[in-house]
Amino acid sequence: MKKVLSVALALVMLFAVCVPAFASQTITQPGQTPVDVVTLTTDINGNPAANFTVTIPATVSIPWYGTTGGDSINWSYTSQLNIGEQLQISLDKTSGNLTNGTDNLPYTLSGDAADAAYVTTDEVESANCSTAIAVTGWDDVPVGAYTDTVTFTVEVV
Amino acid sequence: MKKILAVALALVMMLAVCVPAFATDIATNGGTGDTTLQTLTTDEDGNPVAGFTVTIPATVDIPWGGTTEGDTLDWSYVSQLEAGKQLSISVDKASGSLTNGTDNLAYTLTGDAVGTAFTTGAAVCALTEKSINIAVSGWDDVPVGAYSDTLTFTVEVVDIV
Numbered sequence: 001m002k003k004v005l006s007v008a009l010a011l012v013m014l015f016a017v018c019v020p021a022f023a024s025q026t027i028t029q030p031g032q033t034p035v036d037v038v039t040l041t042t043d044i045n046g047n048p049a050a051n052f053t054v055t056i057p058a059t060v061s062i063p064w065y066g067t068t069g070g071d072s073i074n075w076s077y078t079s080q081l082n083i084g085e086q087l088q089i090s091l092d093k094t095s096g097n098l099t100n101g102t103d104n105l106p107y108t109l110s111g112d113a114a115d116a117a118y119v120t121t122d123e124v125e126s127a128n129c130s131t132a133i134a135v136t137g138w139d140d141v142p143v144g145a146y147t148d149t150v151t152f153t154v155e156v157v
Numbered sequence: 158m159k160k161i162l163a164v165a166l167a168l169v170m171m172l173a174v175c176v177p178a179f180a181t182d183i184a185t186n187g188g189t190g191d192t193t194l195q196t197l198t199t200d201e202d203g204n205p206v207a208g209f210t211v212t213i214p215a216t217v218d219i220p221w222g223g224t225t226e227g228d229t230l231d232w233s234y235v236s237q238l239e240a241g242k243q244l245s246i247s248v249d250k251a252s253g254s255l256t257n258g259t260d261n262l263a264y265t266l267t268g269d270a271v272g273t274a275f276t277t278g279a280a281v282c283a284l285t286e287k288s289i290n291i292a293v294s295g296w297d298d299v300p301v302g303a304y305s306d307t308l309t310f311t312v313e314v315v316d317i318v
Contacts, residue, residue, distance in 0.1 A: 054183040064206040142240035142280035143207040146196045156186045
């Protein structure tokens, strides 16, 4: 038993001394030998490094009769994606009704992400965007708080 | 004193960390986020928008003996009130006496807003013209002259029942 244990321990020590062959190259002749330096797409903790953030307002308040210069949803994005990727940002509607539950104020959307899905042009990019809101029928309904929800969808394509 | 200041500063630091939720960040592939569009009840200058106009004449001239077709007090209204509200318009009398200070000419009124308040029935009303009939009697019994009386209109915003 003692002999078996001795041999096993000796083998363990031998394996500990062995250095895996893939960690280095042995150069035995004069000349040039390349070493590849390669980045990973994950960070030091193994998390994917590619990222983006699209920031949209929680609420857009529209004064009655609208704003002289026009009302809009102002949003922005920043991205650092993998090579060949881009962001595609779209809205769930281009028109709708602001409602108080009884009466409606029709509205249309135009501009960024409304006329067509907004697609970034570079993997690394940031910009401020604007989607215009046009409301009609202000004189036809009781004054009050009329609301509707616009949903943004962001995809990496 | 030092302890109070320390606590106060700690509270300030905690509140500074709090970020108001005025924006939504979408940071995942296929992620979605909602923006709520909401109207205000004020215009872009901050002025309340709900309002109405009731237009009444300052003076109604009645020819001696009255007008063949009848004399009237013509008034009108237009409104854009908040949901659930309407105008209530009333006149303070249904009859009275035109007087020159000595003699009187009796008159009666009939029509909308006389006796019973006139309610518009809706928050949004286009310009609507109304008329109160004035019937004067006793033309032959008093000296000819300027006889007058005053009617008072009262306008209120009330709930639609």
